[in-house]
Amino acid sequence: MLWTGGQEIDGGWVLARDGMVAEVGSGPPPxxxxxxxxxxxxxxxxxxxxxxxMYQWATRGYVPDGTLFEWLRALYPVWARIDxxxxxxxxxxxxxxxxxxxxxxxxxxxxxxxxxxxxxFQALVEAVLELGLRFHPCRGSMSLGESxxxxxxxxxxxxxxxxxxxxxAMIARYHDPKPGAMTRVAVAPCSPFSVTPQLMRAxxxxxxxxxxxxxxxxxxxxxxxHFCLETFGRRPVDLMEDLGWTGDDVWYAHGIxxxxxxxxxxxxxxxxxxxxxSSNMRLGAGxxxxxxxxxxxxxxxxxxxxxxxxxxxxxxxEAHQAxxxxxxxxxxxxxxxxxxxxxxxxKGGADCLGRDDCGTLEEGKCADIACFRVDDLAHVGIxxxxxxxxxxPPARAETVVVNGRVVVRDGRLLTGDEDExxxxxxxxxxRLATTD
Ligand SMILES: [Zn+2]
Numbered sequence: 001m002l003w004t005g006g007q008e009i010d011g012g013w014v015l016a017r018d019g020m021v022a023e024v025g026s027g028p029p030p031x032x033x034x035x036x037x038x039x040x041x042x043x044x045x046x047x048x049x050x051x052x053x054m055y056q057w058a059t060r061g062y063v064p065d066g067t068l069f070e071w072l073r074a075l076y077p078v079w080a081r082i083d084x085x086x087x088x089x090x091x092x093x094x095x096x097x098x099x100x101x102x103x104x105x106x107x108x109x110x111x112x113x114x115x116x117x118x119x120x121f122q123a124l125v126e127a128v129l130e131l132g133l134r135f136h137p138c139r140g141s142m143s144l145g146e147s148x149x150x151x152x153x154x155x156x157x158x159x160x161x162x163x164x165x166x167x168x169a170m171i172a173r174y175h176d177p178k179p180g181a182m183t184r185v186a187v188a189p190c191s192p193f194s195v196t197p198q199l200m201r202a203x204x205x206x207x208x209x210x211x212x213x214x215x216x217x218x219x220x221x222x223x224x225x226h227f228c229l230e231t232f233g234r235r236p237v238d239l240m241e242d243l244g245w246t247g248d249d250v251w252y253a254h255g256i257x258x259x260x261x262x263x264x265x266x267x268x269x270x271x272x273x274x275x276x277x278s279s280n281m282r283l284g285a286g287x288x289x290x291x292x293x294x295x296x297x298x299x300x301x302x303x304x305x306x307x308x309x310x311x312x313x314x315x316x317x318e319a320h321q322a323x324x325x326x327x328x329x330x331x332x333x334x335x336x337x338x339x340x341x342x343x344x345x346x347k348g349g350a351d352c353l354g355r356d357d358c359g360t361l362e363e364g365k366c367a368d369i370a371c372f373r374v375d376d377l378a379h380v381g382i383x384x385x386x387x388x389x390x391x392x393p394p395a396r397a398e399t400v401v402v403n404g405r406v407v408v409r410d411g412r413l414l415t416g417d418e419d420e421x422x423x424x425x426x427x428x429x430x431r432l433a434t435t436d
Contacts, residue, residue, distance in 0.1 A: 046104025
């Protein structure tokens with residue numbers, strides 16, 4: 001069955017040419033140079049990951065029972081030891097897991113640049129592109145260290161002028177504004193408790209000068225709300241609005257602790273929200289008001305968040321978690337339905353990332369496709385396939401196509417050696433842990 005993001009077509013097919021969808025139909029398929037027979041699968045638009053920190057793959061399982069601030073305070077000193085090679089190895093692991101879960105477009109929010117460790121952002125971008133994932137890296141930043149009243153230690157924050165200069169250089173080097181682009185860069189100061197208001201404002205100006213998008217963490221925890229009220233006398237969203245951080249070129253991670261007025265503001269300003277249910281549950285952060293945001297007309301996508309607060313990177317799992325969490329939160333089985341959960345995982349994420357050429361399978365869109373088996377023991381015989389795929393824990397994707405290129409076949413990654421990636425990340429994780 002083919003789900004285009006709108007229609008469900010039994011016996012449907014997709015014809016791709018030059019990385020784009022040339023035609024979608026049903027019945028006998030047209031002739032093609034390469035044919036993928038996915039008769040035993042549900043094929044759908046490739047999943048979109050709207051929030052991540054790939055370097056965290058090297059620091060999974062730390063502070064398993066801590067709040068966000070406790071978890072961050074314990075991890076900042078470990079993260080202070082990362083370098084370009086750590087980030088390369090971790091990004092390969094995270095991107096491999098994303099591809100194997102059916103993700104075809106991912107962002108990454110990288111904000112840790114320890115002093116004297118060059119080439120981190122380049123290592124991230126090159127590692128992910130090498131595996132064949134469509135990629136929107138965010139040049140993140142932290143500038144409000146402990147000595148100035150922020151949460152992170154001074155050892156992991158940067159000076160503001162070099163941040164802006166490096167961000168501009170990375171936009172010049174990697175940002176491709178054209179339709180069908182494989183790489184786009186966004187500007188992403190980390191959070192209200194790790195960045196000064198001045199850097200937030202300067203980052204917005206820089207992004208708008210270059211026509212690139214803006215991303216940050218907002219309203220993730222009550223601790224953050226207290227920090228903003230005590231430090232700036234403003235709630236997090238009010239602060240962001242003051243600093244020019246609402247609009248259709250902005251998307252936030254989390255957006256949990258929003259008032260009714262703030263929910264309506266997200267919709268009225270077309271500011272996107274990346275809902276990260278696994279991370280929010282792991283850290284006990286709260287529950288995003290997905291149903292209210294959708295009813296208000298806001299853009300909502302899904303994110304895995306960093307794997308240090310998820311222990312995985314699987315967007316199909318986030319669709320599953322979002323579906324169940326919304327129902328538990330509202331004590332109602334109609335709070336969120338499976339098709340909406342899949343739309344959050346596809347077009348919702350593409351909307352957050354500003355990709356009107358991704359998120360659905362239609363003529364002229366990117367040929368990014370995920371196929372999930374439905375003839376195996378876990379799924380065979382399920383009456384409603386799309387509902388079954390969201391309600392049951394997800395399996396690996398069977399086939400994944402990015403930009404018209406097959407990158408996962410028979411549930412195996414074609415662009416990298418999974419065992420080698422696992423060996424490398426084990427060595428890297430142990431190295432970071434043993435110097436703890
Ligand atoms: Zn995050």
